[in-house]
Amino acid sequence: MHYGIGPIGAGLVKYVLQKEGIKIVGAVDVDKNKVGKDLGELAVGKSIGVKITDDAKGLLRRAKPDIVLHSTGSYLREVKPQLFQIMDAGADLISTCEELSYPFLKHPDIAKELDRRARKKGVTILGTGVNPGFVMDTLAITATGVCQDVKKVSSFRIQDASVRRLPFQKKIGAGLTLDEFKRKVAEGTIRHVGFAESIAMIASALGWKLDQIEESVEPKIAEKPVASEHINVEAGQAAGVDQNAWGIMNGEKVITLNLQAYLGCPEPKELTIIDGNPPIELAIKGGVHGDIATSAVVVNCIPRVINAQPGLSTMKDLPVPSAWFGDSSQFIKKR
Amino acid sequence: MHYGIGPIGAGLVKYVLQKEGIKIVGAVDVDKNKVGKDLGELAVGKSIGVKITDDAKGLLRRAKPDIVLHSTGSYLREVKPQLFQIMDAGADLISTCEELSYPFLKHPDIAKELDRRARKKGVTILGTGVNPGFVMDTLAITATGVCQDVKKVSSFRIQDASVRRLPFQKKIGAGLTLDEFKRKVAEGTIRHVGFAESIAMIASALGWKLDQIEESVEPKIAEKPVASEHINVEAGQAAGVDQNAWGIMNGEKVITLNLQAYLGCPEPKELTIIDGNPPIELAIKGGVHGDIATSAVVVNCIPRVINAQPGLSTMKDLPVPSAWFGDSSQFIKKR
Numbered sequence: 001m002h003y004g005i006g007p008i009g010a011g012l013v014k015y016v017l018q019k020e021g022i023k024i025v026g027a028v029d030v031d032k033n034k035v036g037k038d039l040g041e042l043a044v045g046k047s048i049g050v051k052i053t054d055d056a057k058g059l060l061r062r063a064k065p066d067i068v069l070h071s072t073g074s075y076l077r078e079v080k081p082q083l084f085q086i087m088d089a090g091a092d093l094i095s096t097c098e099e100l101s102y103p104f105l106k107h108p109d110i111a112k113e114l115d116r117r118a119r120k121k122g123v124t125i126l127g128t129g130v131n132p133g134f135v136m137d138t139l140a141i142t143a144t145g146v147c148q149d150v151k152k153v154s155s156f157r158i159q160d161a162s163v164r165r166l167p168f169q170k171k172i173g174a175g176l177t178l179d180e181f182k183r184k185v186a187e188g189t190i191r192h193v194g195f196a197e198s199i200a201m202i203a204s205a206l207g208w209k210l211d212q213i214e215e216s217v218e219p220k221i222a223e224k225p226v227a228s229e230h231i232n233v234e235a236g237q238a239a240g241v242d243q244n245a246w247g248i249m250n251g252e253k254v255i256t257l258n259l260q261a262y263l264g265c266p267e268p269k270e271l272t273i274i275d276g277n278p279p280i281e282l283a284i285k286g287g288v289h290g291d292i293a294t295s296a297v298v299v300n301c302i303p304r305v306i307n308a309q310p311g312l313s314t315m316k317d318l319p320v321p322s323a324w325f326g327d328s329s330q331f332i333k334k335r
Numbered sequence: 336m337h338y339g340i341g342p343i344g345a346g347l348v349k350y351v352l353q354k355e356g357i358k359i360v361g362a363v364d365v366d367k368n369k370v371g372k373d374l375g376e377l378a379v380g381k382s383i384g385v386k387i388t389d390d391a392k393g394l395l396r397r398a399k400p401d402i403v404l405h406s407t408g409s410y411l412r413e414v415k416p417q418l419f420q421i422m423d424a425g426a427d428l429i430s431t432c433e434e435l436s437y438p439f440l441k442h443p444d445i446a447k448e449l450d451r452r453a454r455k456k457g458v459t460i461l462g463t464g465v466n467p468g469f470v471m472d473t474l475a476i477t478a479t480g481v482c483q484d485v486k487k488v489s490s491f492r493i494q495d496a497s498v499r500r501l502p503f504q505k506k507i508g509a510g511l512t513l514d515e516f517k518r519k520v521a522e523g524t525i526r527h528v529g530f531a532e533s534i535a536m537i538a539s540a541l542g543w544k545l546d547q548i549e550e551s552v553e554p555k556i557a558e559k560p561v562a563s564e565h566i567n568v569e570a571g572q573a574a575g576v577d578q579n580a581w582g583i584m585n586g587e588k589v590i591t592l593n594l595q596a597y598l599g600c601p602e603p604k605e606l607t608i609i610d611g612n613p614p615i616e617l618a619i620k621g622g623v624h625g626d627i628a629t630s631a632v633v634v635n636c637i638p639r640v641i642n643a644q645p646g647l648s649t650m651k652d653l654p655v656p657s658a659w660f661g662d663s664s665q666f667i668k669k670r
Binding site for chain 1: 350353465469470473474476477479480481482483484485540541542543611612613614615616617618619620621623624627628630631632634635650651652653654655656657658659660661665666
């Protein structure tokens with residue numbers, strides 16, 4: 001069952017429709033413009049005979065989904081009632097809610113409640129996506145697997161926003177004056193959510209006890225005019241965002257995450273650097289396409305979440321991520 | 336407990352001695368030159384009060400290890416009695432035996448026996464190392480986690496053998512004439528063991544049913560004289576090995592592994608290429624140091640193996656690999 005049919009949710013539907021052995025039993029969205037419409041029409045322009053409803057509770061009871069793909073918001077406090085509603089219906093749950101990817105730091109009480117309820121109901125709950133969920137945390141953690149010593153972990157995500165959706169380009173502040181950019185940062189509307197979660201997950205995997213996590217959000221200022229299909233940026237305006245976060249231990253920045261997403265980025269890439277023994281410098285040339293990868297990570301995790309022990313899980317607790325092809329049933333463990 | 340104190344086994348001891356919360360309760364080796372010697376003297380040049388014995392059975396009974404790190408051979412048929420001996424003593428087990436990393440393809444019967452015995456004894460058994468175990472299989476599988484489609488998986492390991500141990504340089508045929516090289520390949524002494532296992536593990540993760548696996552071992556011929564600390568190679572001789580393996584599905588090479596290890600390699604690296612959606616080109620600059628990384632992967636997996644369900648496990652079944660620091664007990668799940 002799909003819960004939340006925004007751009008990310010629609011992307012999930014699109015990928016699920018390509019997979020064998022998954023039947024979509026229902027879809028929920030509160031948007032009045034979507035309710036009553038066919039889910040397939042909305043996601044891939046082709047009817048699939050599943051009508052979108054705003055009655056989540058009724059649908060959960062009628063459809064009895066094995067697993068719900070949830071994509072309605074970034075903040076745990078806001079989506080919490082929906083998560084409980086899904087768990088109470090006895091369904092496993094994967095959410096793109098960024099704060100759910102590692103909720104133990106910022107929301108330890110909610111994390112405990114979620115874990116307790118999930119165990120009680122015998123379901124597994126996971127927050128994931130491309131980031132948080134993969135490139136700046138799971139991949140960095142995996143890279144440390146070959147290290148005997150780790151002094152520092154750094155992850156850089158350098159993205160060319162020109163090729164992304166208009167909402168993404170707006171979200172990173174492309175085309176704003178520096179004053180407008182500053183105001184939007186203060187309002188909290190320009191900001192990747194998930195850095196604190198990624199840092200806390202890396203620290204937990206390594207057994208590092210951090211003193212604190214610091215974050216900064218700055219504009220990436222255009223040196224010359226630059227444009228996407230949708231937005232023109234003048235020199236001196238913001239071409240996008242340059243966001244940093246640091247995990248600090250004993251007064252030292254031991255984890256550094258840096259996200260640069262802007263129009264006209266010449267050399268997009270993902271870069272993970274482990275200052276350790278051996279040292280590791282791992283790069284993904286061109287970077288990982290965010291929208292495609294988020295759908296991929298979520299749907300690829302379905303068998304792992306169904307197989308997992310009940311409770312609140314994170315990417316570092318599950319078996320290594322992997323794409324899978326053919327009928328889903330071959331990846332589901334028999335009980 | 337350490338079982339097998341060759342170069343790899345000694346490396347494991349060296350890293351274990353750096354970790355908190357692990358007590359070495361014994362060591363086994365059949366080499367008469369090692370029996371009776373202090374394990375620490377042999378591994379790090381410093382006594383640790385653990386004498387090496389050749390009586391594995393007696394030691395297992397007396398020392399009652401929680402987990403055994405096993406490193407005596409590459410071939411499953413040869414090490415099988417040792418693995419059963421360890422399991423029968425009720426100990427979890429991590430082995431660097433290459434064929435154990437994914438034994439289901441070449442030794443399905445032994446794999447079944449091992450799994451059955453491990454479950455019966457309530458222990459977990461894992462084969463791992465840097466390769467097979469990480470760079471050409473686990474990392475490639477992990478990279479597909481962000482993909483919606485995968486057409487081909489390729490992994491290249493380009494190594495400069497000049498910086499490695501002499502036995503390694505000999506193993507790859509550095510300094511041999513092409514005739515000598517050919518003879519050693521025919522004898523089976525120049526050959527990385529583990530390609531078939533890595534390919535089978537990748538295919539299994541993806542749900543690909545391969546028709547067959549093909550392998551080739553060729554010399555990397557020196558174009559000009561090249562030397563390491565230990566070996567001089569003349570132009571026209573083998574500077575090392577160029578080994579390929581392919582996983583073939585519907586007549587097409589869908590998985591390609593290529594290992595080049597030779598003296599004078601100008602640009603060592605690990606390279607994983609996923610021909611998919613999105614495409615992924617993941618490189619580790621300079622490569623991963625094999626000896627350090629093998630010890631790291633094995634010892635870093637200890638908590639995961641102790642936490643795992645009983646049975647024969649593989650890297651793709653366990654939670655994502657990770658280094659860990661501080662006392663080991665914080666990573667062990669309470670039952």
